[in-house]
Amino acid sequence: MLPGIVLWICFVLAVEARSPHADLIEELVRDNAFSNRISDNILEDALLDLPDLVRKYKYPFEEHFVTTPDGYILGLHRIPHGRDSNNKPGRKPVAFLMHGLLVSSAEYITMGPGSALAYTLAEEGFDVWLGNARGNYFSRQHTTLNPDDRSDLTYWEFSWDEIGNIDLPTMIDYVLDFTGKPALHYIGMSQGTTTFFVMASLRPEYNKKIISMQALAPVAYMAHNNNSLFSVLTPHLRELEILSSVLGIGGLFPRREIYTRLGIRFCSDGAATQPICSNLIFYLTGRNEDQHNATMLPVLAGHAPAGISVRQLIHFGQSIVDKEFRRYDHGLLRNIQVYGRTTPPSYDLSRISAPVYLHYAPNDPLAELEDVYRLYKELGNPRRFLVPHPKFSHADFLFARDVNTLVYGPMIRFMKLYH
Numbered sequence: 001m002l003p004g005i006v007l008w009i010c011f012v013l014a015v016e017a018r019s020p021h022a023d024l025i026e027e028l029v030r031d032n033a034f035s036n037r038i039s040d041n042i043l044e045d046a047l048l049d050l051p052d053l054v055r056k057y058k059y060p061f062e063e064h065f066v067t068t069p070d071g072y073i074l075g076l077h078r079i080p081h082g083r084d085s086n087n088k089p090g091r092k093p094v095a096f097l098m099h100g101l102l103v104s105s106a107e108y109i110t111m112g113p114g115s116a117l118a119y120t121l122a123e124e125g126f127d128v129w130l131g132n133a134r135g136n137y138f139s140r141q142h143t144t145l146n147p148d149d150r151s152d153l154t155y156w157e158f159s160w161d162e163i164g165n166i167d168l169p170t171m172i173d174y175v176l177d178f179t180g181k182p183a184l185h186y187i188g189m190s191q192g193t194t195t196f197f198v199m200a201s202l203r204p205e206y207n208k209k210i211i212s213m214q215a216l217a218p219v220a221y222m223a224h225n226n227n228s229l230f231s232v233l234t235p236h237l238r239e240l241e242i243l244s245s246v247l248g249i250g251g252l253f254p255r256r257e258i259y260t261r262l263g264i265r266f267c268s269d270g271a272a273t274q275p276i277c278s279n280l281i282f283y284l285t286g287r288n289e290d291q292h293n294a295t296m297l298p299v300l301a302g303h304a305p306a307g308i309s310v311r312q313l314i315h316f317g318q319s320i321v322d323k324e325f326r327r328y329d330h331g332l333l334r335n336i337q338v339y340g341r342t343t344p345p346s347y348d349l350s351r352i353s354a355p356v357y358l359h360y361a362p363n364d365p366l367a368e369l370e371d372v373y374r375l376y377k378e379l380g381n382p383r384r385f386l387v388p389h390p391k392f393s394h395a396d397f398l399f400a401r402d403v404n405t406l407v408y409g410p411m412i413r414f415m416k417l418y419h
Contacts, residue, residue, distance in 0.1 A: 042295065046264055046302030050077065050106050050138075057113050059083050059122065066174040067143065068134070068166050075138030076171055077105045077130040082123040083113070093211070093419055094181050095126040096172060100190030100217075101316070102253055104137050104306035105130035107189065107398055110299050117187070117398070117408060124412050127179060131171045133163045133195070137255040137306040147251060156250025159315035159328045160191055164198025169206055176209060185415050186213045186354075189397055190366065191312075193218040197325070197375075200352040210354035211418050214411050216397040217367045218358050220349070220375045222316065223323035224368035229284060234317040244310045252313065253305035263301020269294070277301075286365045286393030291400035300399070325349070325375075349378040357414055358384040359407055361392040385410065 045053060054061040062078040081087055097108050097118065108118040108130055121128045132138040135156065140147055145155040175184060188196045193215040200207050225231070233240065244250065267277035277297050282288075315328050322329075327344040329335065335342055356379050360372045376382050387396075387406050397407060 042268065042298050043264065045110070045112070046260055046298045050109065050303070054079065054109060057083070057119075059119065064174070064178070066170055068170045070166060071143040071145065072134040072139065072167070073141035073143065074134060074167060074171060075105075075132045076174065077132075077138070079118055079122045079128040081127070082125070083119075085123050086125040092125055092127040093415075094129060094175060094179055094184035095121045095415070096129045096131060096175055096184050096186050098131045098168065098186070098188045098192035098195060099133070100192055101312060102305040102308055104303070105132050106303035106306070110303050111296060111399060115404065120404060120408050121412070126185070129175050131168070134158060134167055135251055135307050135309050140307065150248030153245065153248065153250035156309045157311070158309055159311040160195050161198055161315065161328050164195035165202050168195055168199040169203055172206065172209060183209045183211045185211050187216065187411075188213070189216045190219050190394065194220060197347060197349060197352065200354060201347040201349055204351040204353070207352060207354040212415055213354050213356045214415065215356060215358050216407065217364055217394050218360060218372060218375060219367050220325045220347075221323070221371040222319040224370045225320045226365040226368060227284065230317060230320055233313065234320050237314050237317045237321065241310065241314055250310055252308055252310055254307040255303075255305065259305065260302045263298040267294075267297035267301060281395060285395040286363050288363060288391040288393045288396055288400070290391055291389070291396050291402060293399060293401055296399065349375065350380050353380045356382045357411070358382060359387065359397070359411060360384065361387045361389075361394070361396065363391050363393045366394045
């Protein structure tokens, strides 16, 4: 399995898109045999950029930009009200959504009306804001640094520690200032929960700005991690960091047209290779065929991956190896400079006083039950809710057929208790 993973990583890093989406649409439509295998809506949704995708479904959409104290320019997306209900502008409670690893704000939108969380929240009367971490497709700018400069990787010298400690507070302050609200609901998925735990422990004053925190597939401790990809990479963390630096690679898996092409060609309904695409999802996030919606795979491939830093992967690997939830390990000498000690300090979860709702699944290889229980015991104000489906897994929190019934409905009822 290792050679296959290495070859795949090398392939996606090496291939660059060569033609714009308009050319891709024309090319695919000319292929009549292919066109008969995929609906126009799926094809269109895979190719539309996020603002046009939201507007296609008649939802209001706003794009905002905010600059962090260290110069990263972050993209913020907003759906201020619903389309079918609660469709009038006005003062509504704010829901701030933060994405997971490898993806962007698009993960809360691509499944479409009636399924995607951003639309569901808007229809339920929330003012929906979607954050984007530094380095992804919508936040790939800086006031002075160039993310594409392979001779200077300074732009990419961050992990999810900086995302939680700097990006989240910057975005939350902007949203609250813009809306005039004193606090908001925070919803995170996977790494979006990790970064919240970073922020609320390192900067506990932000707990007062959180009405409730809804943690989908919460990831902090990873001592019992059962993900095959991380299992392969973790023994080689330091070598991976050195190799990427020598090769001038600070970022991984940026958004590329090649992913859209592959998704449409090989993952659509009717394609003989669609089961391979499904198995890749299962391999990375756990198997649950009962809730898997393979029809939407081309749309997901059209909007992900969206880009991460090498250090984000390494930091998760360090959590697996150390079996702790700690800040980034720079190595002995650098740790002394940054932290004043030879080893990175642990995040003090007891400092998190905001009400945290842990929504977790019995079949999630990235948020194992033992690790969620440990997180629950250390948080200052937690509740926990096991999804009532024995095969429910990691990606199901976004893409399962019955996610509204199993997760979003109960979650929104908890949120409305505060209003």
